[in-house]
Amino acid sequence: MEEELHIALFQCHLFWENPEANRKAFSEKFDSISSETDIIVLPEMFTTGFTMNPKNIDEHEGEKTLAWMKFAASKRQVAIVGSIVFKEGAHFYNRLFFVQPDGKVHRYDKKHTFTLAGEHEVYKAGEKKLIVDYKGFKICPxxxxxxxxxxxxxxxEDYDVLLYVANWPKPRAEAWDTLLKARAIENMSYSIGVNRIGLDGLGHDYSGHSSAYDALGKQLAFSEREEILYVSLSKEHLKTNRDKLKFLQDRDDFNLL
Known part of the structure; x- marks a missing residue:
């Protein structure tokens, strides 16, 4: 079992509804990552921005991006995580892929579509939570x-890491900061959020605030500019604090229907 997990958080501008340009930009950025990196995390809809017009995107772009993620993960021997516009059958999804360097692919469809922007009218919501076991850590993206x-x-599920990918706008950045920290404390887990920056094609402004918190709510990383942030997670930190502070054992006993 690995005792540490090294994660690179990519906070960057996105080219609006232009998958090819975004893939090219990320491929270039990948060349600068640390050799210790185990996982690269990209923002929500990292090939298009948060578009509500998926029909503007070629329906094969999802498969192209997934193939690109597999190639990049294998080439650099890192896992790559991020969500994209993905068409399957008659439906569009805001689908997250967790792609391992050995080619194994995990997927998660966004459960809570953003009704304020009409996402629920365009993208089909997911129904299943995903837990990925990777290098000794249980990750919930x-x-x-x-x-x-x-x-x-x-x-x-006694996961170790909550991992959020986002296009979270600047006017509600304080809520983003507060909720990320709260999720870490209440779940006694690491909580990591990766957001974009800059203006999108609709004029919405994004200020980043990509960050990471440990199980006690201590901030480990934060940024408001375009950059790659690095954070290292420790199994010992989780074990020590969960053994000492047995808050998870006092959880209310109920199930989602």
């Missing part, structure tokens, strides 16, 4: 608006 719903993130 979620997407943006999911952050506002603590019951969905409730740590009934």
């Amino acid at each position: 979620l997407i943006c608006y999911d952050l506002r719903f603590p019951v969905w993130a409730r740590n009934t």
